[in-house]
Amino acid sequence: MAPPLSRPLQAAPRPHRLRRGERSAVGLFVVPFFVLFTLATLVPVGYAVWMSLFEEESSGLGFGGTHRVFAGFGNYAHALTDSDFLRSFAHVAAYCAVYIPVMVGGALLIALLIDSAMARARRFFQIATFLPHAVPSVIASLIWLYLYTPGLSPITDLLGRLGAHVDFFGSGTVLLSVINISAWQWIGYNVIIFYAALQAIGRETLEAARIDGAHETRIAWSVKIPMIRPTVVLTLLFTGVGAIQLFDAPMLLQSRAITMGTSWTPTMFIYDAAFRGHDYGLAAAGALLLALVAGGLSFVVTKLGNRWKES
Amino acid sequence: MTRTPRPSRLARTAVTSSAVSLLLLTTACGGGGSDKAGGEGDGKPVTITYWSATTGAKETVDAFNKTHHDVKVKFSLVPSGPDGVTKLTNAVKAGNAPDVTTMDYSELPEFAGQGNLQDLSGAAGAFVKAKFPDNMQSLVNLGGKTWAVPFDVTPLELFYRKDLFKKFGVAVPTTWAEYRKAAEKIHKADPSVRITNFGGGDPALLAGLAWQAGAHWYSISGDAWKVDIDDAASRKVAAYWDGLLKDDLASKTPLWSKDETSERANGKVATVIGAAWSASGFPTNYPALKGKWGIAPLPTWDGRAATGMYGGTSYVVPKGSAHRDADVEFIKWVTTDPAAMRARLSSQKLPSSALPANRQMQAVAEKAYDGSYFPGQDVYKLAENAAATIVPGWTWGPVHQQVNSAQNATGADHTKSLTVGQATAEKSIEARGMNLAK
Numbered sequence: 001m002a003p004p005l006s007r008p009l010q011a012a013p014r015p016h017r018l019r020r021g022e023r024s025a026v027g028l029f030v031v032p033f034f035v036l037f038t039l040a041t042l043v044p045v046g047y048a049v050w051m052s053l054f055e056e057e058s059s060g061l062g063f064g065g066t067h068r069v070f071a072g073f074g075n076y077a078h079a080l081t082d083s084d085f086l087r088s089f090a091h092v093a094a095y096c097a098v099y100i101p102v103m104v105g106g107a108l109l110i111a112l113l114i115d116s117a118m119a120r121a122r123r124f125f126q127i128a129t130f131l132p133h134a135v136p137s138v139i140a141s142l143i144w145l146y147l148y149t150p151g152l153s154p155i156t157d158l159l160g161r162l163g164a165h166v167d168f169f170g171s172g173t174v175l176l177s178v179i180n181i182s183a184w185q186w187i188g189y190n191v192i193i194f195y196a197a198l199q200a201i202g203r204e205t206l207e208a209a210r211i212d213g214a215h216e217t218r219i220a221w222s223v224k225i226p227m228i229r230p231t232v233v234l235t236l237l238f239t240g241v242g243a244i245q246l247f248d249a250p251m252l253l254q255s256r257a258i259t260m261g262t263s264w265t266p267t268m269f270i271y272d273a274a275f276r277g278h279d280y281g282l283a284a285a286g287a288l289l290l291a292l293v294a295g296g297l298s299f300v301v302t303k304l305g306n307r308w309k310e311s
Numbered sequence: 312m313t314r315t316p317r318p319s320r321l322a323r324t325a326v327t328s329s330a331v332s333l334l335l336l337t338t339a340c341g342g343g344g345s346d347k348a349g350g351e352g353d354g355k356p357v358t359i360t361y362w363s364a365t366t367g368a369k370e371t372v373d374a375f376n377k378t379h380h381d382v383k384v385k386f387s388l389v390p391s392g393p394d395g396v397t398k399l400t401n402a403v404k405a406g407n408a409p410d411v412t413t414m415d416y417s418e419l420p421e422f423a424g425q426g427n428l429q430d431l432s433g434a435a436g437a438f439v440k441a442k443f444p445d446n447m448q449s450l451v452n453l454g455g456k457t458w459a460v461p462f463d464v465t466p467l468e469l470f471y472r473k474d475l476f477k478k479f480g481v482a483v484p485t486t487w488a489e490y491r492k493a494a495e496k497i498h499k500a501d502p503s504v505r506i507t508n509f510g511g512g513d514p515a516l517l518a519g520l521a522w523q524a525g526a527h528w529y530s531i532s533g534d535a536w537k538v539d540i541d542d543a544a545s546r547k548v549a550a551y552w553d554g555l556l557k558d559d560l561a562s563k564t565p566l567w568s569k570d571e572t573s574e575r576a577n578g579k580v581a582t583v584i585g586a587a588w589s590a591s592g593f594p595t596n597y598p599a600l601k602g603k604w605g606i607a608p609l610p611t612w613d614g615r616a617a618t619g620m621y622g623g624t625s626y627v628v629p630k631g632s633a634h635r636d637a638d639v640e641f642i643k644w645v646t647t648d649p650a651a652m653r654a655r656l657s658s659q660k661l662p663s664s665a666l667p668a669n670r671q672m673q674a675v676a677e678k679a680y681d682g683s684y685f686p687g688q689d690v691y692k693l694a695e696n697a698a699a700t701i702v703p704g705w706t707w708g709p710v711h712q713q714v715n716s717a718q719n720a721t722g723a724d725h726t727k728s729l730t731v732g733q734a735t736a737e738k739s740i741e742a743r744g745m746n747l748a749k
Contacts, residue, residue, distance in 0.1 A: 057744035058424055060534045062709045063454040065426025066743075078742075151570040256568055258511050261720030275397045276712040277739070278425055 045291075052076065052284035075285035084263045085286060089293070091175070091264055096243045099179050103239045104232065106183070107190030112220045114191070115198040126195065130188035137185060141252040144181045149256060169257035177257070181249040186242070190235050197231040198224055233305030240301055244294045247271075266290045357637040358383045359410035362399070364391035365462075365624060366663055367655035368413075371645055374654030379644075382637040384411075396712070399629065403427045408629035410638045414459065416450045416623045417515065417707045417715075420529070423458045424709040424745070429628040432457045434639040442647050443668050446703040451625055453706065454531060459625035460646045461668040465586040466609075466618045466697035467519050470593070473605040475504065475581045483607045487551060490582075490610045494560035497581050505562040507582045508574055509552055509725075512565030514718035514732070515621055516584065517552075517725055521545040522619025522705050524612055529708035529736075535746035536709060541733035547612075549725035556723055563723045572596055584609065586621040587694035590664035594684045601684050606693050608700075616700040624665075649675045656680075666694045710739035 018026065052075050056066040079085050114125045132140065148168035150156045159166050168177045201224060209219050225232070247267040254260040254268075262276065263269035266286065274283035361372060361384050372386040387409070389395045396418055402408040414422065422428050431439075436457040440448065443461050451459040471483060476493075479500045484490040494506035509516070518528060526544040530537045539545075555561040562580060564570050574580050576597045583589070593604055609618045626642040628635060645651045646668075652675040656662040662679050677691035708714065717735040721728040740747045 056425075058709075059744055060746055061454045061531060061536060062420075062424030062743065062745045063456065066424075146569070149569050151573045256565065258565055258719055259722040262716045272716065275400065276393070276716055278400060278421075278712075 045288075048284040048287055051280055052288055053281070055281040056279070071281060075281040076289065078282055079286045079289055082269075084261070085266065085269050088263050088266045088269045092244055092246060092266065094175055095179060095246065096240065098176070099182060099243055100236070100239055102179070102183050103187055103190055104236055107187050107235070108194055108225070108232065110187070110191045111194030111198055112224060114195055115224070116216055116220070126192065129191045132184050133186065133188045135185065137248045138252065140185050141181055141249045144177070144184070144249075145252055145256060148177055148253075169253070169259075171259055174253065174257045174260055178246070178249050178253060181253075182243075182246070186239070190239065193231060193235055194228065197228040201227050229309045233301070233309060236305065237298055237301050240297055241294055244290065244297065266293075356381055356383045357634050358385055359632070359634050359637050359641060360385045360387065361641070362387050362389045362395075362409040362412040364389050364395050365413055367657075370657060371651050371655045374650060375641060375644060378650070379640075382634075382640055384641055393712070400425075400427070403629050403631065406631060408631050410632040410634055411626060411628055411641055413462065413624045414627050416459075416461075416620070416625055417518075417711050419451065419459055419625065419627070420453055420707050420709045421711045422627070423453060423456075424743075427630050428458050429630060429632065429635060430456045430458065431460070431628060431635075431639065434635055435460055435643065438643060444698070446698075446701045447668050449704050449706050450620075450623075459627045460642050462624040462626060462646050463588065463665040464668040464698045464701070465588060465620045465623040465666070466694060466701050467523065467584060467586055467621050468589075468618070468693065468697050469607045469609050470583040470585050470589065471605050471607060472578065472581045472600075472603055474603045475578065476605075479581075481581075483605070484610045485608070486614060487610045487612055491551075491555065491560070493581075494555060498560050503579060505580055506555065506560055507580050507584060508562035508564040508566070508571055509556065509584075510563035510565045510723040511719065511721065511725075511728070512567050512571075514715050514728060516566060517545075517549065517718070517728060519586070519619035519621040520548045520552075520584070522702060523609060523617050524548050524619075525617075525702060527704060527706070528732075529706050530704075531706065532748045535748035536740050537748040538708065538733060538736040538740070540714075540736060541729040545729050546726065549729050552725045556725075565722070576600070586623075587666040587697070588622065588664055590685065590690050590694075591662065602686050604685060606685060606688055606690060608693070608697055617702050618697050618700050620701060620705070647672060652676055653679070664690060664694070666691065666698060708736055708740075709745060710736055710743065713739045 053071060053073075054068050055071040055075060057069045058064070058066050110125075110129060114122055114129075117125065135143075147153045147155050150160075150167075156166065156168070167173060205223060205227070206219060209223050214222065245267055246265045250260060250264045251268055251271075254262060254264060262272045267290070270283045270286045270290065273279045273286060277283075359382060361368075363386070369386050369388070372384045375382075375384055389398055389412075396414075399408065399412060399414075399422075408427075419428075432455075436452075439451060439457050439460055444464070447461045447464060451457060451461055469483075475481075475497070476483065479497045481493045481496050482489075484493050490506065497504050497506060521528065521544060524544040524547060526539065526542055526548070528538070528540045528545070530539065552561065556563055562574060564574055575583060576599070585592075590606065594601065597604075608616060611617055626646055628638045628642070632638055649671050652667060652672045656676065656679040662676075662681060664680060665676070667673050667676050673691070673695060680691060682688065682690045714732050714736045718728045718732045721731050737747055
C-alpha cells in the first residue's frame with residue numbers, strides 16, 4: 001500500500017543556480033522516472049479516460065454483436081446515479097470511521113508502549129506486531145474467513161459454548177469482520193513507522209522533560225506525540241488512501257457473506273462492472289471517479305495535517 | 312460437468328483477486344497464440360487451441376490427437392466457474408481466444424450477444440438437431456442460429472439419506488407437499504437435523520427449481536427479449552423455500568460453502584438437491600457415508616414427472632478462430648464419439664457421473680461409471696429417466712452474469728431473488744441497447 005517512509009524534508013535551502021553540466025546530469029537522472037511514470041501511470045490513465053467516453057451497444061436480440069458508440073459523460077452519469085456505486089462509498093466511509101481511529105490511535109498507543117518498554121521486550125513486541133503484515137493479504141483473508149465460518153472455526157465454537165452465537169457474516173457484523181482483518185494485517189506496519197519516528201526523538205529532550213518532573217504519560221502526550229506529528233499525518237494519509245482501495249478482504253468475505261454483494265466497495269464495483277458486466281466504459285469511469293475522490297481526500301488530509309503540524 | 316470438480320467459490324475468488332493483474336499481463340504478452348499461418352489444405356495438420364475446465368479434457372485431447380492426423384489439438388486447463396468466463400472474455404477482447412472452449416449453457420446467450428462466439432448454424436446446425444434430444448435444443452439454438460454443441464444434460468434429482476429417512480420413519484417424498492411433511496417430521500424428531508440447506512449461494516439452483524415448475528425466465532418474442540424471472544411459477548417455488556427456511560425446516564447455510572460440506576457430512580441435512588453430475592461428488596466429499604445416500608426423482612408439484620436443469624457444459628467456437636472446420640470436427644468428435652467418452656473417463660479414479668446429452672455417449676458413460684457408493688441404484692438409469700422429463704423450452708438470458716450476481720446478493724431470500732433478478736435483467740438489457748418486450 002505505502003511506499004517506504006522518509007522523514008519529511010526540512011525547510012528546503014534556496015535553490016542555487018545549476019551549472020550546465022549539472023543540469024544535464026539532473027536531467028539524465030530523472031529520465032528513468034519519467035519514462036516509467038509515463039508508461040505505467042500516465043498512459044493507462046489516459047487510456048482509461050478514453051475508454052470511459054465510450055460504451056458498447058447491442059441492438060435487437062443482441063446476436064449481431066456489439067458496436068462502440070461515443071457516450072460523452074454518459075458513463076460518469078451512470079456511475080454517479082448507480083445506487084450500488086454510491087452505496088459502496090458509504091460502506092467505505094463507515095469502514096474508515098472505525099478503521100482509521102483504530103489504525104492510527106491504536107498503532108500510536110502500541111508504539112508508545114513499546115517505546116517505553118524494557119529494551120529486551122521491545123524487539124519481541126516489534127516483531128510480534130509486525131508479523132501479521134508478512135502474511136499476504138489474500139491468505140490473511142482466507143484464514144480469517146475460516147475463523148469466521150460456523151462449524152469450522154474454533155472461535156465460533158468457543159463462543160457458542162459460552163452461549164454467544166455470533167454471525168460474523170451478518171449484515172450488521174460484516175463491516176467489523178472486514179475491519180478486523182485489515183487491522184490485524186496493517187496495524188503492525190503503522191506501529192513500526194511510529195516506533196521508528198519515536199526512536200528518532202533526541203534522548204536529551206526526553207531527559208529534560210523527565211528532569212522537569214514530567215511522568216511517562218505526560219512525556220508521551222506533550223513531548224513524543226507533538227514531535228512525531230509529521231509521521232502521524234503521513235500515516236493518516238496512507239491509511240486513508242489504502243482504505244479507499246479496499247478490495248481483497250471484502251472480495252473474499254463476500255464469497256460466504258453473500259448478502260454483501262459483489263460491489264461492496266468501489267474497487268469491487270469496478271471489478272464487477274468490467275469483468276462480470278463487460279462494461280469497460282462504466283468500469284473506467286468508476287475507476288477515475290474513485291481516483292478523484294482519493295486524490296481529493298489526500299489533498300484535504302495533507303492540508304489539515306500541515307496546519308496541525310504547524311500549530 | 313462444469314460443476315462437478317468445481318473448487319469452492321472461496322478458492323476461486325482467492326485466485327481471482329490475486330491473479331487479475333497477472334492475467335492482464337499474460338493476455339497482453341501472449342498475443343497471437345493461435346497459429347493463423349498454418350493454413351488448411353497444404354498437407355500439414357491444422358493445430359487448434361482448446362480451453363476447458365472439465366475433468367478428463369486432457370485425456371480426451373490425447374486420444375483425439377492419436378487418431379486424427381489432419382487436426383491437432385493443443386489443450387490448456389482453465390479455471391472453472393465465473394473466473395473461467397472472465398478469462399475467456401478478456402482473451403477474446405485481447406484477440407487471443409482459443410479456437411474451441413467449453414461453456415455453461417447459462418453463459419451462451421450473453422457470450423453470443425457480445426459478439427464473442429461464432430455462429431455454428433452452417434457447420435453444426437443440422438448435426439445438433441439430429442444428435443441431441445429436443446429438450447436441449449432451446450439451450451444452444453438462439454435467435455434462429457446454433458451457437459454451441461451440447462455436451463451434458465443436467466436434470467435435477469433428489470439425493471437423500473436412506474438411513475435417516477428410515478430412522479425417522481419417513482417415506483421418500485414424490486411431491487413438494489410430501490417433502491415439506493418429511494421436513495417437519497424429521498425436524499420434530501431431531502431439531503438439529505434439517506431437510507436440506509438452501510441459504511442462497513447459487514441462483515442457478517433456484518432457476519432449475521423454477522424451470523421444473525414451468526417458469527421460463529427468458530424468452531424471445533420477435534426481435535425482443537422477454538424476462539419472466541418474477542412470474543407466478545417462480546414465485547410459487549420461492550415462497551415454498553422461503554417458508555421452509557422461515558420455519559427452520561431448511562438450513563440457511565449457503566450452497567457451495569465450507570459449512571455446507573460439514574453439515575452434509577455430519578448428518579445435519581437429510582437431502583441434497585443436485586443434478587446428474589452431483590453424484591460423483593458424494594464419494595469425494597462424504598466418503599464415510601458410502602451406501603447411506605439414495606437417489607430419487609425430484610419431487611413434483613402436481614404428481615406429473617418433471618424436472619429442470621442445473622449447470623451443464625456445451626462446446627463453442629469463440630470469435631477470432633480461423634479454423635472453423637477443424638474446430639467443428641473436434642467438437643463433433645468430443646460431444647458424440649464413444650471413443651471420446653472412453654478417453655475422458657479412462658483417466659479418472661472416480662469417473663464423473665455427468666450424463667452426456669448424446670445417446671451413444673450415454674451408453675459408454677454408464678458402463679464406465681462406478682456406482683458402488685450408491686448400492687442397489689442404477690445411477691445412470693435414474694439420470695436418463697430424469698433427463699427425459701426436463702421441461703422443454705428453457706432459454707437463458709443475454710445479461711446472465713449481472714443477474715446472477717445481483718440474485719446471489721439476496722442470500723437466503725428467494726422471493727427477493729426473483730424481484731431483484733427481474734429488475735436487473737430488464738435494466739441491463741435496456742442499458743445494452745437490446746430490445747425488451749414488456
